[in-house]
Amino acid sequence: MVPSFGEQLTQREPFVVHLHNTATRCVERFVPRRPPAVGMYTCGPTVYAAQHIGNMRSQMFADLLRRMLMAAGFDVTHVINITDVGHLTDDASEGDDKVELAASAEGIAPSDIAARFTAQWQRDRKRLGCLDPTILCRATDHISEQIALIAALEAKGVTYRIEDGIYFDTSRWPRYAKFARLEMANQSTTGRVTGADNKRNQADFALWKFSPPGVNRLQEWPSPWGVGFPGWHIECSAMASKYLGEQFEVHTGGVDHIAVHHTNEIAQTECAFGVHPSVKYWVHHEFL
Structure with missing residues (x-):
């Protein structure tokens, strides 16, 4: 992120923002689709435990970017999600649900675990001076939207059914490997993307x-x-498209999300809605 301030920054002379866009691997001038409105989505926490300092770096990174865009004169709608279901212990859609595991260990409901650690995360954000998100949305509050999106993908012919669930067929989406620059021929040997034989x-x-x-x-x-x-x-x-539309300006997250989570998110959104790009600027932060 490089703000070009010029000789003197005044309210009458808002500075120009440049961002490193993961999608293009280039530094680009920030130009929203419908200025001054800017839609921004940040991947939030999986609320099964307290967040560590690396998790909170993600929040501070997004908050800094949001503040810079606001200072540059943009009207930012910032959406952050809460993952309280569906995040399994394995990136390959296998293992146990992290929130359910934590709830079972304490003998309480998953909603209680999620509420406890969501509240702690919110307190931590305030201690760090982060602005409240414009919209905070929970996965369990948007089950119908997720089902509708899966149905849209099914209608496009890019899903299939096996014993344990409904899957996205990555071979039916030609741009799947482009974002993370994956070598699809080597996917059988990559460490993080493994899974069921069927x-x-x-x-x-x-x-x-x-x-x-x-x-x-x-x-x-x-x-x-x-x-x-x-x-x-x-x-x-599902939640980004509901609150920001099928296409929006900025999506943030950690570099660990590039090859799996964000690659899959792009495939889902662009295939379901027939848009490209779904996100104009992908901005990722490194590990702490």
């Missing part, structure tokens, strides 16, 4: 996971495909 492609990811037969999960919902819960990635596409 997936069509190693990089395919879950949109909806079925509850195991005879098992009542702590968090599950009916759907056109069966009782279960949404995959991790679909929540961000």
Whole structure:
């Protein structure tokens, strides 16, 4: 992020903002679609435990960017999500739900675990001086939106069903590898993208996971495909499009999200709505 201040910054002479755009790997002048309005989405916490300093760096990074855009004269709508379902212990759509695991360990409801650590995260943000988000949205409050988005993808012919859920077929989306510059031929050997043998492609990811037969999960919902819960990635596409539209200006997050979470988010959104790019500027921060 490089603000060009010129010789003197005054209210009558707002500075020009330049951002490093992960999508292009270039520093670009920031030009919103409909100035002065700016839509900005930040990946928020998975609320199964207290956030560590690296998690909070993500919030401070986004807050700094938001403040800079506001100082430059833009009207920023900042959306942050709360992941309280669907984030499994494995990036490949396998393992146990992190919030459910924490709830089971304490013998309480997942909603209680989520409420506790959401409140702690909010207190930590205030201690760090972060502005409140314009919109704070929880995954469990947007199950219907996620189901509708999965149905839209199904209508586009990019989903398939296997024993444990509904998956996105990455081979049906030609731009899938472009954002993270993935070598799809090597996906079977990459460390973070592994998964069930019955997936069509190693990089395919879950949109909806079925509850195991005879098992009542702590968090599950009916759907056109069966009782279960949404995959991790679909929540961000559903909530970002609801509050910011099918296309918006800025999406922030950590570099660890580039190859998996954000690549999948782009595939979902752009395929479902037929838009490109869904996000004009992707801005990522490094690890602390």
